[in-house]
Amino acid sequence: MGSGQVTSSVPSDFQGKHVTVAGLGVSGVPAAKVLHARGAIVTVVNDGDDARAREQAAELEALGITVRLGDGATLPEGTELIVTAPGWKPDKPLFLAAGKAGVPVWGDVELAWRLRGPDAAPWLAVTGTNGKTTTVQMLASILKAAGLRTAAVGNIGVSLLDAVLGEEQYDVLAVELSSYQLHWAPSLRAHSAVVLNLAPDHLDWHGSMEAYAADKGRIYEGNRVACVYNVADKLTEDLVREADVEEGCRAIGFTLGTPGPSQLGVVEGILVDRAFVEDRHKNAQELAEVSDVNPPAPHNIANALAAAGLARAFGVPAKAVRDGLRAFRPDAHRIAHVADLDGVAYVDDSKATNTHAAEASLAAYEPIVWIAGGLAKGATFDELVAKSAKRLRGAVLIGADRALIREALARHAPEVPVVDLERTDTGAMLQAVTEAKRLAQPGDTVLLAPACASMDMFTNYNQRGDAFAAAVRELGAGA
Template sequence: MDLTHHHRTSDWSAVRATVAGFGVSGFAAADNLTHLGAQVTALDERVTDTRAEQANLLEVLGAQVRLGEGATLTLPEDTDLVVVSPGWRPDHPLLRQAEVRGVPVWGEVELAWRLRDPDNAAPWLAVTGTNGKTTTVQMLDAILRAEGLRSAAVGNVGRPVVEAVMDPAPLDVLAVELSSFQLHYTHSLSCESAAVLNVAEDHLDWYASMADYAADKGRIYERVQRACVYNVADPVTEQLVREADVVEGARAIGFTLGMPAVGMVGLVEDILADRAFVEERATSAAELCTIDDLASPAPHFVANALAAAALARSHGVSQAAVRAGLSRFRPDGHRIATVAEAGGVTWVDDSKATNPHAAQSSLQGYDPVVWVAGGLAKGARFDELVQAVGSRLRGVVLLGADRHVIAEALSRHAPDVPVIDVGEDETDPEHGPMARVVSAAAELSRPGDTVLLAPGCASMDMFTSYAERGDAFAAEVRRQTGSV
């Protein structure tokens, strides 16, 4: 069956769709395909209470569900389409079988793009990057709402995109966060505007090379209609714009923490300024807001605000709405969140810094700093980070499975920085693994210092999520410092 031109109003009743993966996006895809009349089979190896409930619901709606060990090894013989959840590697046996048989493989994002309402298709303003995606998309959504637009932050940020496009209450515009995994399985996406915030080492346990990882990030620029927003400080992002096949008339818009050239947004002293979307951009700039209007002056936070502003301005949003949206915005928990101030030391939770690039961005906002780091490194290296921030470090506390990777980088590039290695045998049976971490950080810190949890690693070796890790850190800081 040729599904090249299948869309929302097509006849789906003859389509036999296999949904691979039964997480949030997989369930949304299976649910909506069933609603459209497709013959759906949903597969997942994992069995949980939530998945069992969702399976029962889909079966009531008419779908077939296979859960449990071995459920995803064999592609059903009559499959016309595979919709795959983010994170499934292309070399998975099920996807290899689809490739051999010529069965198209879409991600939930590709499905969502095809299922937009042809009579009221809200444009997409999309964001990807190694770090800062969620913050930027939430900033963008706040700006759009300040303009009075019906907007929603969707995609990797939380709500599946397919749910948003199938919602009977139409939206004016979508602020869409997309991971490299989601972009890998897109084929026809054509955003109104899109941004790649940065490209740094991450997910090298999934990708064969950095080039492959960057290429998937760059897919967000394909067929862009208005603006490709790139990071002036990251040449890879600009190169991805140059390589993209965009709609004629689409512009390349840079964002920079320096003085913006024509066609960019950037900083003029402490002012976030627009020299891209004003008529007299050759000789003047429009003030969008000031750094004092933002929740944080940290460089990466300011850069995210500039990227969000550029996307919003490409959609025609006013300067006043940019200022209002950014002034009201506050980041989610575990992102440069001050936990306590005690004895002259500030304790900050940035547990969401789950790779070296994010940790480096966070560390560059503080000096001097006691760095709490470690976890699952996902194949990443820390040499560049330590070289960049070594002079800021008062000391380092290491924990987690791959803490030796960070320790080795420190020994090579910052051998004089004191390091306390918290091993697995130092876990407090009553208060958990963070008890010794916090006490070690307190030993290293002095008045005027910041203790920063910016692990540079994933959390699943010791915690269920970065949020649980951040919560454990914050709770232990408050217990040991007596802060409320």
């Protein structure tokens, strides 16, 4: 890791500054209001011109903010700063024009970072392809168990602007950051941070895996105490090595195996810390038992270790790690046990919307009847199927891109029976669960881990998971 401290000019106010806010929505509207309240001359530009956009525009125009609907490409004359919604791609004409004009572009995270007061709570920051939300929620639970005033914020829950500018006082913030948010947050400097894992995702936005990884790696820049990385994912360690951090900041690994010095890991069913202990070459601190992690699937244990690493970097005692993990309850549709029918477990991991998440889910059970499919978003499935083939009792495929999974199964798991469902109506999930029940044997797990997005058949992954749970209950009622 390099060493160096970055100082940036933080504007104390925006009085008279011409600021363009790119995009309405969850982050754009509050950003526009905050900037306007600080004396900025704000113009909001938005690609869309639908009923929702017009409603938001009217709200802002009533405050004296200029809004241009249906024109997100043109840089307003006199713009000195752009504050963008995180989802806007870097190659948009607005940003290309800003680059030529020397106009800086910030995201809402950057704005929040720069608006913090002098006594602001430090940030413990989490990113990664999968597991971010769970890890941040685990971290917040651990921090609360230590008696600290905290909140899970950022790409989850409370908005960062609200957390930074609201009346509530925090001791520390557990911050989830997406690659989009990190791309637009050049001066962010966390107390400690983790990149949980890296797998190809959002490449249409970033342009390449290298650019995606580089944006994730921004989370380590300027860290003060610890850069936490995944021992099993060398890319995350490489990002730590490349980061420019403050003097004395440490690289801390987490592993599902026995930890070495400066690592957290697992020994005989116990989560242990060999990083934040005296004489870490000889000593280890017991933090919690694997059974304290809910649910104790391998990838979730990794999330718990990452959360524990950040909490320990902040000085949290071991007992709070255990108590916080015991108190944590995962969100719906994340490896959620729905029911047991005739000796078969039914598990809803509808949140597994990409191959990396599905691989982690499949690694948690054996044998499995796998319900998969949906919108592939450009993904390929050969690696996933090859790694998981030995665990599969059968597969039931649904959704628009199910043929891609069927072909991967034919190549890498030809002996696994496959049911291919063409129907895409609301009754398709009941048929899928019925077929899975037929394939399953006592001791098996029927696992909804689609490895695909849901919008071809459902509103979102929540509705897909709800449909799965309802189908399981209907089968149970008829048993």
